[in-house]
């Protein structure tokens with residue numbers, strides 16, 4: 326059936342995976358990390374365990390896309406772009422309209438651009454990727470897979486903000502959530518690991534990477550989630566503030582003489598979170614390396630853990646218990662200590678992580694201590710696999 330390419334434009338990353346279909350085997354995968362942050366890391370794995378790795382400045386997603394296209398041909402991963410028979414793009418914001426993935430035509434592309442304010446760090450980058458591939462492969466099936474689709478099942482009691490109702494009707498002011506493709510993937514894997522149908526399960530999935538969100542899943546569907554109108558809300562993130570009092574935004578704009586709301590939002594999106602509190606780094610690994618001698622690094626990390634615990638506690642109350650909690654994404658898959666510390670703070674609920682089982686990175690595993698009332702699962706996410714599956718589903 327040919328090769329399918331999944332493109333995942335994160336806030337500061339561009340990831341891709343090239344699959345041989347229908348086998349779903351990975352031919353090559355790569356990531357450009359730290360886009361716009363200086364010293365960007367470019368890493369591509371291909372062939373028989375071969376690896377291309379370099380550090381260079383990549384200033385924006387446009388440069389990242391060009392670099393990726395150049396390397397795909399230079400490394401002879403792709404000799405002719407016509408080998409590709411499907412392209413899937415991760416798009417964060419799909420608003421209320423995109424309840425499912427969609428084949429991209431001019432109208433869909435325009436809507437993705439129009440939703441830029443719903444995901445300012447993400448949708449413009451996704452639109453760039455879509456346009457770049459449209460130029461190279463105008464006739465190949467191209468599909469958008471929206472982070473928000475999985476969350477369109479949320480009941481209004483959870484997605485409404487308590488502001489004048491007409492702002493929802495006029496401007497779409499409501500919670501949309503994000504990372505839905507990841508929450509959907511790990512929820513399905515959790516059901517397989519627990520040996521039960523997903524529709525019978527209550528889960529709390531913790532996607533904690535550079536961006537992070539926690540989702541409450543009821544009857545197998547998204548019931549509530551920590552991100553909001555945009556991916557700025559919820560837990561503390563690498564560079565994003567997460568939840569804060571809206572009055573503080575207006576107060577700080579006055580104190581800092583900021584006139585443009587978008588400049589203030591930029592501070593909350595890019596200069597806050599782990600990097601803002603610590604003054605050291607947005608990367609959890611770098612905070613952990615210095616936390617013993619740097620109070621603010623430790624504080625940033627402690628706040629990160631605290632916000633996660635708070636959301637899990639809230640969602641356990643909303644759901645009336647859960648079958649399992651799930652760790653995924655960069656921090657969730659790799660940070661052994663954070664998993665342990667989060668679980669240790671949740672023992673009241675019958676959650677417990679076995680330190681020996683937990684001493685692992687990036688594999689599917691039940692981490693629970695024997696007899697835990699609520700299981701704790703480690704499940705590496707695979708948004709790209711979901712994307713190429715959706716290409717095939719929509720081809721029919």
Ligand SMILES: Nc1ncnc2c1ncn2[C@@H]1O[C@H](COP(=O)(O)OP(=O)(O)O)[C@@H](O)[C@H]1O
Pocket residue numbers: 335336337338533534535536537563607608609610654655656659660661
């Ligand atoms: N070994 C590790 N220990 C702790 N944190 C890690 C480790 N590896 C990666 N991370 C964290 O994961 C983050 C990236 O997560 P990821 O989910 O890949 O990002 P994105 O949100 O851009 O998709 C990094 O910023 C870093 O903080």
Ligand SMILES: CC(=O)OP(=O)(O)O
Pocket residue numbers: 334335336337417447472503504534535536537556
């Ligand atoms: C929505 C979001 O925050 O995505 P990412 O974590 O990839 O930046």
Ligand SMILES: [Mg+2]
Pocket residue numbers: 335534536
């Ligand atoms: Mg991500």
